[in-house]
Amino acid sequence: MQRRTREAAVSRSISIADIARAANVSHSTVSRALRDSPLISAEVRARVQQIASEMGYVPNAIAQSLKERRTNTIGLVVTTIADPFYADVTKGVEETARPAGLSVFLSATYGDPMQELAAIETFRRRQVDGIIVISSRIEAHHRERLRRTRLPIVVVNSQASTGGHALTSVLIDxxxxxxxxxxxxxxxxxxxxxxxxxxxxxxxxxxxxxxxxxxxxxxxxxxxxxxxxxxxxxxxxxxxxxxxxxxxxxxxxxxxxxxxxxxxxxxxxxxxxxxxxxxxxxxxxxxxxxxxxxxxxxxxxxxxxxxxQPRLELGRRAMQMLHRLLAGQPVTSAVLKPDLTLRASTGPPDRNQ
Amino acid sequence: MQRRTREAAVSRSISIADIARAANVSHSTVSRALRDSPLISAEVRARVQQIASEMGYVPNAIAQSLKERRTNTIGLVVTTIADPFYADVTKGVEETARPAGLSVFLSATYGDPMQELAAIETFRRRQVDGIIVISSRIEAHHRERLRRTRLPIVVVNSQASTGGHALTSVLIDxxxxxxxxxxxxxxxxxxxxxxxxxxxxxxxxxxxxxxxxxxxxxxxxxxxxxxxxxxxxxxxxxxxxxxxxxxxxxxxxxxxxxxxxxxxxxxxxxxxxxxxxxxxxxxxxxxxxxxxxxxxxxxxxxxxxxxxQPRLELGRRAMQMLHRLLAGQPVTSAVLKPDLTLRASTGPPDRNQ
DNA sequence: GCGGGTAATGCAATCGTGTGCATCAATGCA
DNA sequence: TGCATTGATGCACACGATTGCATTACCCGC
Missing domain, CATH: 3.40.50.2300 (Response regulator)
Incomplete structure (x- = not known):
């Protein structure tokens, strides 16, 4: 299959090397120009950015992740997304992660601790920067294994009988x-x-x-x-x-x-x-x-x-805490206070009973 | 900071190179042994796999993706995950993707076509293999742009006034x-x-x-x-x-x-x-x-x-269709039939009115 | 006119895996 | 004994981006 090597494969998306060729500079120069490095002269920078835009260049986040050893990605483990409770927490997580440039992997486990561990393993393979687990069913002995992975983890409303100790957590009171x-x-x-x-x-x-x-x-x-x-x-x-x-x-x-x-x-x-x-x-x-x-x-x-329950807030707080963990800042677990919403299903007891 | 180079950085996770050192073979041999290549002798393969397991090796999916030019990842774009309709479709997508070894990126757009395009752009940067968009608000002229990205896309219940033409779609009737x-x-x-x-x-x-x-x-x-x-x-x-x-x-x-x-x-x-x-x-x-x-x-x-509406089925079908697209198989858009669920909110008109 | 400083660019290594090709040893056959 | 064949392994490059260091060219001052 000589064609593959000669014809630049099946038309793969363009890279900084392609831009470098078109601009008659080295790929290092392209990289620096696109990142607005002060090392590059104004004209070259403008020209490179121009060409990149014309060629429809999209940076390859996979390659960046490999080099930077950081994927700007987090994993979210929920019991099931079809439950409105988890859906709301998920919303809180997602809407906080996105503005921070973090993408969210979603995985459902249907309450099975084994699937939960499997999901976390998959996230680890994918080199996520951190993980949020909602209503974890993972018990103490597995917890220890998790902690040893050194992956930042925040648990929300942990259901382990031992409570949310040892891991960073945000709980409802x-x-x-x-x-x-x-x-x-x-x-x-x-x-x-x-x-x-x-x-x-x-x-x-x-x-x-x-x-x-x-x-x-x-x-x-x-x-x-x-x-x-x-x-x-x-x-x-x-x-x-x-x-x-x-x-x-x-x-x-x-x-x-x-x-x-x-x-x-x-x-x-x-x-x-x-x-x-x-x-x-x-x-x-x-x-x-x-x-x-x-x-x-x-x-x-x-x-x-x-x-x-402040469901959105649970998600937002969990994401904020994870964000701080990723930045290496100290984080303490949080406990949120619920409110009573009075509606019409309660009233004084019936006197005639 | 000589320490960083001498002490193998801050304790990064172990790679096939580390296993190679421990087993006194080259990293190519390790790679082949772990992938059960027939080129490797039985003893070496067993020894390498043993050592890998002992050292707690986890393959780096980022590096694999870079090499394989395939991430086994898809992007899911929804209006908002807090709406039970989208949550159910999402569940269908996720539960179909996982057994196929595909991980799902989730992004919410709150009905804004610009955010929708931004989400797709982010997914493209992250080199997802394909994208599913639920209730897309992207109109025809942007559609054309999408098609040109050559990224496999399946739309579910598209809300563009032109309908789901030109892109693969699954629609409710x-x-x-x-x-x-x-x-x-x-x-x-x-x-x-x-x-x-x-x-x-x-x-x-x-x-x-x-x-x-x-x-x-x-x-x-x-x-x-x-x-x-x-x-x-x-x-x-x-x-x-x-x-x-x-x-x-x-x-x-x-x-x-x-x-x-x-x-x-x-x-x-x-x-x-x-x-x-x-x-x-x-x-x-x-x-x-x-x-x-x-x-x-x-x-x-x-x-x-x-x-x-068969919400789970919408999600499952969309994922199955995307899966076929990824395999290069031909795919035709689908239209699902809804059912009428009779309950108590309907009855004959009031004669006395 | 020459040395030194600075600005701009290129070279090459790196991140972790996968794989074509070369190499080497052992074996078989003449 | 010598050569071809097979099996097992290593070398080196590739994927796409970032970055330390070397290199080049140019300008300034003495």
């Missing part, structure tokens, strides 16, 4: 958020409050449940273990919490709670459907509080009172 | 979907049907509206132009169609339609809220049909009858 929800329910008069949790996000579930227990105790109420239902979710997709919430509420109804605090909005929406199916009116017969404040929460009937 | 919705409304007895459209997705809006008009005419009904309201949306975010839908319905109510076909579910949800605010019961006083079948559609009250 699950305990404080749950406390807000419970204080609200207690303040408007509820005393028989149930909790619907979920099994496949162990860390934040534990924190929210702990706040639930503590808030009850602080109000002088002895928690009834029967009022806590932790839905057994598949370790995988976590696609649909709604039916889990519906089933959980069905189990709870015979115990006559006047309010339910749900681990998240999807469970709350499921509970809402179940309540309606059982002929109960929300909030008249039953108050419901969710967690996350996903967009759907405001569109269901009645609109959901919920603990709002 | 907007006309057929809208026709399904209209046939349903006409069949159950509606004759005074309104249309709520949107201005910033001109192509699909035009197709859906055309089907609306044609279906009316086919039923012997002369379309009343006053019953068509096209909400003027910002060219930018397209974040919230809900208030647009609410406002549009408020304008339509004095004209007494018995049913409204909405360009998408978000507009329909806004219309639903507005109807409720005006004391109208859905579907008793007003039937509503949306388009997309986003997750929220099934959780509002009443659940929304809507035209379901």
């Amino acid at each position: 699950d305990y404080a958020g749950a406390h807000l929800a419970m204080r609200h329910l207690l303040t408007i008069g509820h005393r028989r409050i149930a909790y619907i949790g979920v099994s496949n996000r162990p860390f934040s579930n534990e924190r929210r449940h702990a706040a639930y227990i503590d808030a009850l105790r602080a109000a002088g109420i002895t928690p009834d273990p029967a009022l806590t239902v932790v839905a057994q979710a598949d370790p995988g997709p976590e696609a649909d919490d709604v039916p889990l919430g519906a089933a959980a509420l069905t189990r709870l109804l015979p115990l006559r709670p006047t309010a339910v605090f749900c681990y998240n909005d999807m469970l709350a929406i499921g509970a809402l459907q179940s309540a309606r199916a059982h002929g109960l009116s929300v909030p008249k017969h039953l108050s419901l509080v969710g967690f996350d404040d996903i967009a759907t929460a405001q569109y269901v009937e009645p609109p959901l009172t919920t603990v709002a | 907007d006309y057929a979907g809208a026709h399904l919705a209209m046939r349903h409304l006409l069949t159950i007895g509606h004759r005074r049907i309104a249309y709520i459209g949107v201005s910033n997705r001109p192509f699909s809006n035009e197709r859906r509206h055309a089907a609306y008009i044609d279906a009316l005419r086919a039923a012997g009904i002369t379309p009343d132009p006053a019953l068509t309201v096209v909400a003027q949306a910002d060219p930018g975010p397209e974040a919230d169609d809900v208030p647009l839908g609410a406002a549009a319905l408020t304008r339509l109510l004095p004209l007494r339609p018995t049913a409204v076909f909405c360009y998408n579910d978000m507009l329909a949800i806004g219309a639903l809220q507005s109807a409720r605010a005006h004391g109208l019961s859905v579907p008793k006083h007003l039937s509503l049909v949306g388009f997309d079948d986003i997750a929220t559609a099934q959780y509002v009250e009443p659940p929304l009858t809507t035209v379901a």
Whole structure:
């Protein structure tokens, strides 16, 4: 195949060498001219830039990365992009990365720790400068392996049972958020409050449940273990919490709670459907509080009172922290405070019950 | 700074040269051994692979890409990842790309054609093998520029007023979907049907509206132009169609339609809220049909009858088509058929009206 | 007129892999 | 024993860009 060498391959995109030939200078001069090096005379610089533009030159970021040993690229690992929560965090990451000249690799893992490690391995091969992992399921022993890779990593809302230690992390304050929800329910008069949790996000579930227990105790109420239902979710997709919430509420109804605090909005929406199916009116017969404040929460009937997570902010902060790590600056983990969004799914308990 | 050169820099990750030194062979031998070349003797191959594994070798994909002139990387351009529609298509793309060894760059453009072109330019610099653009806003004259880059591009649901010509595309059949919705409304007895459209997705809006008009005419009904309201949306975010839908319905109510076909579910949800605010019961006083079948559609009250787009399938197909383009195989554009999902927001018109 | 300084450019190495070609040793065959 | 063949390995270049250092030409001052 002599053709390949003679005819400059199949028409590959032009390089500084091509420009150098056209301008009758060395490729070093072209490189310097394009980078506005003061070493190059004004005329030559202008001429080279002119020619480069005419030839439609596009710098090859791969070659630059190889030389600079920096790709200006980060990897983002999410459970699934189809979940609006992760989508919003992803948006926060992406919109912060882009202006900084960083491109984002996206990889989904569907809650499987092995796939998560595989995704990180792929990113490492691709020489990303850093990695952000949302709701990591990687446990402590693998953590150690990660730290040894020396790749800057920021974890968001880690779900490892050990919490976000050892790695830089940005977390939502699950305990404080749950406390807000419970204080609200207690303040408007509820005393028989149930909790619907979920099994496949162990860390934040534990924190929210702990706040639930503590808030009850602080109000002088002895928690009834029967009022806590932790839905057994598949370790995988976590696609649909709604039916889990519906089933959980069905189990709870015979115990006559006047309010339910749900681990998240999807469970709350499921509970809402179940309540309606059982002929109960929300909030008249039953108050419901969710967690996350996903967009759907405001569109269901009645609109959901919920603990709002600053999802975009989680993503932005994670990206900012990673950016500082890349610059070699010191970074401390952050904990963000959630807010309570009051809507129409909560009200005083029914006096006639 | 002699240290840098003497002490092998700051501890950079190990390369085939390091393995070569440890195994007392040349780096070519290492390269061949790791790639299972038949040129290498069995013992040497085993020894090299053993040492590589012990030293924790990770191949440098950047260097490979430079050499192979192929990055096994694609760029995905979306309007905004926070919209569940784009998130689902993205999921389809990602889950199809990963098993094929392709990594996905993600970039959001917020509906700005200039940002879209900038994103594509960045991807070109990064030498992606191909690009998928969802709901492109790039018009014909820029299209031509794109085609000349010779970069394989697949567009999904292009919104250019000229349609998806000239580039490989996968489109939803907007006309057929809208026709399904209209046939349903006409069949159950509606004759005074309104249309709520949107201005910033001109192509699909035009197709859906055309089907609306044609279906009316086919039923012997002369379309009343006053019953068509096209909400003027910002060219930018397209974040919230809900208030647009609410406002549009408020304008339509004095004209007494018995049913409204909405360009998408978000507009329909806004219309639903507005109807409720005006004391109208859905579907008793007003039937509503949306388009997309986003997750929220099934959780509002009443659940929304809507035209379901195969969102994941759109993403998967786009990725499969790009894959074939990369392999140099011939590819023809595809048009996917939507389905009608019947729920509770539609019913026969109110006799007493 | 010559040495020294400065401005502008080219040479060559480098980043980490992949591979055509040359080299070398061992073996087989005459 | 000598030569051809085969198998295994190393050398060197390529991919495209950046950059330290050498080189060249020019100008200035003594």
